[in-house]
Amino acid sequence: MNALLELEGVTLELGEREVLHDVSFRVQRGETKVILGASGSGKTTILRLMLGLTRPDRGAIRIAGHDIARLSERDLQRDCRQQMAMVFQNAALFDSLTVRENVGYRLWEQRNMPDDEIEKIVEDSLRFVGLDDVLDKMPGELSGGMRKRVGIARALASGAQVILYDEPTAGLDPINTCVVTQHILELKAKHATQIVVTHDIETANHVADSVLMIQRGRVVFEGTPDALHRSDNPVVRAFINPDCRPVRPPASGPDIRPST
Numbered sequence: 001m002n003a004l005l006e007l008e009g010v011t012l013e014l015g016e017r018e019v020l021h022d023v024s025f026r027v028q029r030g031e032t033k034v035i036l037g038a039s040g041s042g043k044t045t046i047l048r049l050m051l052g053l054t055r056p057d058r059g060a061i062r063i064a065g066h067d068i069a070r071l072s073e074r075d076l077q078r079d080c081r082q083q084m085a086m087v088f089q090n091a092a093l094f095d096s097l098t099v100r101e102n103v104g105y106r107l108w109e110q111r112n113m114p115d116d117e118i119e120k121i122v123e124d125s126l127r128f129v130g131l132d133d134v135l136d137k138m139p140g141e142l143s144g145g146m147r148k149r150v151g152i153a154r155a156l157a158s159g160a161q162v163i164l165y166d167e168p169t170a171g172l173d174p175i176n177t178c179v180v181t182q183h184i185l186e187l188k189a190k191h192a193t194q195i196v197v198t199h200d201i202e203t204a205n206h207v208a209d210s211v212l213m214i215q216r217g218r219v220v221f222e223g224t225p226d227a228l229h230r231s232d233n234p235v236v237r238a239f240i241n242p243d244c245r246p247v248r249p250p251a252s253g254p255d256i257r258p259s260t
Helices: 045-052 073-079 097-110 115-128 144-157 174-189 200-207 225-230 234-240
Strands: 003-013 017-027 032-037 058-063 086-087 162-166 191-199 210-215 218-225
Touching: 003 045, 003 225, 017 045, 017 058, 017 210, 032 045, 032 174, 032 200, 045 058, 045 086, 045 234, 073 086, 073 218, 086 144, 086 210, 097 115, 097 144, 115 144, 144 162, 144 174, 174 191, 174 200, 200 225, 210 225, 210 234, 225 234
Parallel strands: 032 191, 032 210, 086 162, 162 191
Antiparallel strands: 003 017, 003 058, 210 218
16 A cells, blocks of 8 residues: 655754654554654654655655655645645644634635635534634634644644644643544544654554654654553653652752741
């Protein structure tokens, strides 16, 4: 089966620092792949490479058969970026636009369908995330969880083949984390192609068909969530079950109790 998206031997260097080293993986149509790793491991950089915002020093990135490293900026926009939509970590909504305008922004920019059609797509997308009652609110009137959900609605409205998520549950309370996770699962049930970048092992457990774990720019694991938890790789084990035993106070030392 031909992959919808493929990285092959991708290496990226920034100055003397190697950010990614020989990263390879595939994403099939209808698959939800989680890219898991600690902060600074290179996860978000992979998303930037997929969008063509950064070009690799070595290796190939193919989207629907197109090697984006060989495309001009114009062809990249036409052939690749139009097939993807990003749900940003901080939602990245336009503060001066209403929710309605934010969700339909890409469609109105393209001007390739009637306004009433766009309005229906916008309303349906917001209804999917349970926010069809905030159409005319401004982003500043929404909670952090609501802004994340508007970001998902905007990605849906775009009609993109692939939805990319950058830390979709970061900074959310448990209830909103559950809500956002549920929306990703609902899209998974509809066979949407999704790539979820996260450091949250619980999010990975819930939504992933497959997990790619990276550390310091290198792939250390790829497989199912079950296989991840069975892995005997010490790097994987340390990430899944970090040693958080309390630190014992020193036997002697300065008195650091707060003054009364």
